[in-house]
Amino acid sequence: MSQERNAGIEVEGLVREFKNGPRAVDGIHLRVAPGEIYGFLGPNGAGKSTTVLMLTTLLPPTDGTARVAGHDIRREGAAVRASIGAALQEAALDPLLTGRDHMRLQTTLQGIAKGDRRRRGDELLERVGLTDAADRKVGGYSGGMKRRLDLALALVHSPRVLFLDEPTTGLDPSSRADLWDEVARLAREDGTTVFLTTQYLEEADVLADRVGIIDQGKIAAEGTPESLKAEIGRPSVEATPVDRAERDAIADVLSRFGSTVPAPPGAAAVRLESGENLAEVVRALDAADLKIADLQLHQPSLDDVFLAKTGRKLDVSAAEEPASV
Amino acid sequence: MNELSLQTYEMARRSIVKVLRQPALFIFPILFPLIMMGINVSGLDAATEIPGFPTDSYLDFAIAFPMVQGALFASINAGSSVARDVETGFLNRLALTPMQRAAMLLGLFTGEMLVAFVSTLIYLGVGFAIGLHFASGFFGVLVLLALSLLIALAFAGLGAFIGLRTGSPEAVQGVFPLLFVFLFLSSSSLPRDLIEHDWFRIVATWNPVSYLFEGLRSLIIFGWQAKELALGFGVAAVIAVLGVYGATVALRTRVAAR
Numbered sequence: 001m002s003q004e005r006n007a008g009i010e011v012e013g014l015v016r017e018f019k020n021g022p023r024a025v026d027g028i029h030l031r032v033a034p035g036e037i038y039g040f041l042g043p044n045g046a047g048k049s050t051t052v053l054m055l056t057t058l059l060p061p062t063d064g065t066a067r068v069a070g071h072d073i074r075r076e077g078a079a080v081r082a083s084i085g086a087a088l089q090e091a092a093l094d095p096l097l098t099g100r101d102h103m104r105l106q107t108t109l110q111g112i113a114k115g116d117r118r119r120r121g122d123e124l125l126e127r128v129g130l131t132d133a134a135d136r137k138v139g140g141y142s143g144g145m146k147r148r149l150d151l152a153l154a155l156v157h158s159p160r161v162l163f164l165d166e167p168t169t170g171l172d173p174s175s176r177a178d179l180w181d182e183v184a185r186l187a188r189e190d191g192t193t194v195f196l197t198t199q200y201l202e203e204a205d206v207l208a209d210r211v212g213i214i215d216q217g218k219i220a221a222e223g224t225p226e227s228l229k230a231e232i233g234r235p236s237v238e239a240t241p242v243d244r245a246e247r248d249a250i251a252d253v254l255s256r257f258g259s260t261v262p263a264p265p266g267a268a269a270v271r272l273e274s275g276e277n278l279a280e281v282v283r284a285l286d287a288a289d290l291k292i293a294d295l296q297l298h299q300p301s302l303d304d305v306f307l308a309k310t311g312r313k314l315d316v317s318a319a320e321e322p323a324s325v
Numbered sequence: 326m327n328e329l330s331l332q333t334y335e336m337a338r339r340s341i342v343k344v345l346r347q348p349a350l351f352i353f354p355i356l357f358p359l360i361m362m363g364i365n366v367s368g369l370d371a372a373t374e375i376p377g378f379p380t381d382s383y384l385d386f387a388i389a390f391p392m393v394q395g396a397l398f399a400s401i402n403a404g405s406s407v408a409r410d411v412e413t414g415f416l417n418r419l420a421l422t423p424m425q426r427a428a429m430l431l432g433l434f435t436g437e438m439l440v441a442f443v444s445t446l447i448y449l450g451v452g453f454a455i456g457l458h459f460a461s462g463f464f465g466v467l468v469l470l471a472l473s474l475l476i477a478l479a480f481a482g483l484g485a486f487i488g489l490r491t492g493s494p495e496a497v498q499g500v501f502p503l504l505f506v507f508l509f510l511s512s513s514s515l516p517r518d519l520i521e522h523d524w525f526r527i528v529a530t531w532n533p534v535s536y537l538f539e540g541l542r543s544l545i546i547f548g549w550q551a552k553e554l555a556l557g558f559g560v561a562a563v564i565a566v567l568g569v570y571g572a573t574v575a576l577r578t579r580v581a582a583r
Contacts, residue, residue, distance in 0.1 A: 056421060058580070081421050081423065088417055089414075090414060092414030092417060094339070094343070094410075096342070096346045096347065101342065104335070106422070108332065108335045109332060109335065109419065109422035110423065
């Protein structure tokens, strides 16, 4: 088996049923290529965390199987665990230990050689920007700091596959962006395969090479964010006139480029026909001597994809999924 | 140091560091039994006048109480700590490392036993400072420390079992009053043959905790009594085996996929 194949994820008909409950995961199939960032997108309760628990060997599947880093999750649990790093939902940290204490414990338990433990710990703490906070108790860390420490701990043994279960839930935009940068760097520079669950469309869009949309335990759609959005349709263009009285005239011009779609009051919008582009729209508006206060091109979003594939909007306030082991 | 020893050492270190960083977790568990002992020694001193009471110093009789009570506190610490690890997902973090499962429990128990050991030294130090007599001499002190450690292991095993089974620190705290009742429904305050009420005497005779007290006390008051020591060590060993076995099974269930 090649090294390439060894660093990926192959899932075959994975099922997990909980007692007296529905199928949390209902026969999913997926492939994640080595070095790829795979975004597993879905609302709470869709089966994302349950899938991660099975792929990390923390929860046995009811049926089906998977190979992670070339090892069967049912029969080669120890080999799977040796190849993966995981930052699971809610950073699992001890509030009474410092960041450095966590590093010391993790490097020892991961079997890092005695002479390298301190160096590796310091290196990772620096990489996630926690050097100054390393000797403070984790109980006093912010949510973003906890998440970054959690990520650093998952990287102690340089895993080939990294599982991140909703790594940015509850983080402020700045902390979220920092974490995205680090995850992207891991895949780009270290060639780490990343399996990332998220309920944030933007996160999947920005970070993932490919996205799997899971809903009620089944994969509803899979592909690159661009291909999924392309399936939904073409972009729309929305124009707001300087003079509101010119709104109808603008709508007339726009209608030459595509079919009218709903727009905010005072603005007009159309879904562009294939082959039309924004430059041509601008030229036409200019030729008609219409003054435009605002002109926007809207690409179809993953939100549109989710709506089209599942028949509803992504609701992040839905009930929590069963994630206990 | 081999892998298991190293992992156990790190887990024990974590356990001790956690206790030291929460002063309430070691100051009160040491102070409270001493206060209880002080109250008993000053309030129940007249008990030494009862015909058949084995010593004329109630302190010699009562010093075993803080030792067993301290071990009981160790069980609460161990149980709460491991339950919190389940609750926060820290146990999953540990389960994802190549750590041997035995190191998780060995580290926890070693840490709690060390805390119990220091507590016992403090109780003995305070006891000697206020006039404790020790019939079995220096070697007896060592045997008493060994028995105290075994009792701490027994209770820590039970605590870890409850903590792993329930996964809830609150549930562990909830069991505490029940265990406390066992302490009082024993020969903790009077020798069994001097307990006046039949029902109490019968309960104290069936209560295994009585034999822990009597084993410790025999070294302090009488010197070397084979039967009391055998029963003390035997009962502590049985509880320890049951507790550690229960905790091991509960841990295996928690990380079933390993």
